[in-house]
Amino acid sequence: MREGEADPGLYEFKAWRGRPKIRWPEGKTCAVWVAPNLEFYELDPPANPHRKSWPKPHPDVVGYSHRDHANRVSHWRMADVMSKYGFPGSVSLSVALCDHIPEVVEDANARGWEFFSHGIYNTRYSYGMDEAQERAIIEDSIETVKRATGQQIRGWLAPALTHTPRTLDLIAEYGLDYTCDLYHDDQPTDVAVAKGQLTAIPYSLEVNDHYGFFIYNMSPRDYADTLIRQFERLATEGEESGTVMCIPLHSYLIGQPHRIGPFEEVLKHIANDGRAWIARAGEIVDAFREQGDD
């Protein structure tokens, strides 16, 4: 990025109208990927001077134990529903989860899910890191996921969405293919990086379950309806040029007993529609790159 400039120069402007046609496999119009956040939050993490780890004094019992619900209870519920309707996950992973709760990581790996890094812990932020420190968390991520799953990570979602001006250049330098940190489009985009090649894959804050339930205060059924409307619009517009729909999830939210039933109906709807290319993030990036951005 162009540090300090008003426009960081991350990508070219391309109007939604009149773009070249992106084609997804088998004539599908909308590539749908599900991004479960598999995370570990620390009970008493050290302070980052730029952001508090927990809004309340430590121990933030509700904050911590709510997220711990993911690894004890709700991951399994969410993952079973995804598997039932044929949705693999592309995992936004706190890589320390490989050390703490390997059961969850092994389960995701056994289901054929892809892993990308979401930092070491979601309670450690990139703000204020120098280049060596940021390289250390990227190298740690690559090595830890390789050791735990055999997979080479291809993507990055900054821990708790905390970035430095160097993040995108560095992950491209380490050979990662995609970033989930830019929210400017419903199609993949080439990102301007110093070395290598980096693609921005559409992630979503707006239909993220966290936004749905805790920013917009939706009921479970309203959230399910939102996802179906999002899919219907993108699948229709995708007839012109293939679109991408991302469903970012946190099992401790979507896997609660009052939410998982309505969510199951969403996956059933998308799976039965016929227009969705249900894929992993890396496959979507590959299919996009094969066609070129121009």
Add this chain to the structure above:
Amino acid sequence: MTLDPSYLEYPSRRRGMDHDHYPYSRFDTRDPIVWPDGKTVAIWPVISLEWFPITPEDDPFRAPGHMQTAYPDYRHYTSREYGSRVGLYRLLDAFEAIGAKISVAANSAIAERYPEIIEAIVAGGHELIAHSTDMNGTIASGMPAEEERTLIAQSVETLERVSGTRPRGWLSIARSQSFNTAKLLAEAGLDYMCDWVNDELPYHFATDAGEIVNIPLNHELSDRQIVNVQQQSADSYVQQIRDAYDWLSREAADHGGRMLPLHLTPYIMGLPYRMHAFDALARWLAEQPGAWITRGDAILDQWKEQA
């Protein structure tokens, strides 16, 4: 300025949790729990019965639902009092209508000020859970241990004196604890606490003063969260509880007994325009063949026999 190098040190990065209170446990591979009479889902109603002084204190933090306007905030003081005078009795009637015994998490100030409420709860066969002293009795790290110990003792002993039975359970205000709380609760002889929301069944929680059980009281399904914080209707609340029950009931068929907490606030759910929906929900729950509507201590004892 570069981040302190210690920020990239992870002394607790290891197998299991980053503390010693409980080991990791995976929900769907545990030995199945069996509830009495072949029931599959334990429904645990917990009414929070709170007294808000009109003189709020912010140390260590102001409780949710506390005074909001400049002193004297008659609006919130009296609205909360409405819960104790009126709303509570509507909820108790709803449970009496279906023959359910439930838990009431009461500030000890309620017992001191309104002993007839405690009498009605005890006479109804319900359980009292200690819920601090009054709504200025919040707990967080930084609170001197002796002060916290006194607060816990005052709450438990007052409820014991007025009700005739020592409470076995504890609920902190806003579920907020200090690093000492669990230890002090175990030290005070409490059998269980309801603060940690990381599971959907009871589990053992270790402290330096011995063990206490945590029975998770789902915070997301409380009327406060759904109606007051998320601004959804009573009908939506009812729908969500029914959806949760349906899901847990299906899970129970494969994995053993499940638990559905029903956390209620008299000044929220006990309003006339919401009670119709709640009465219908209570009747619906009572009609479910797998539902065991019961008190926290009954769940604890059943679970302990098998754990």
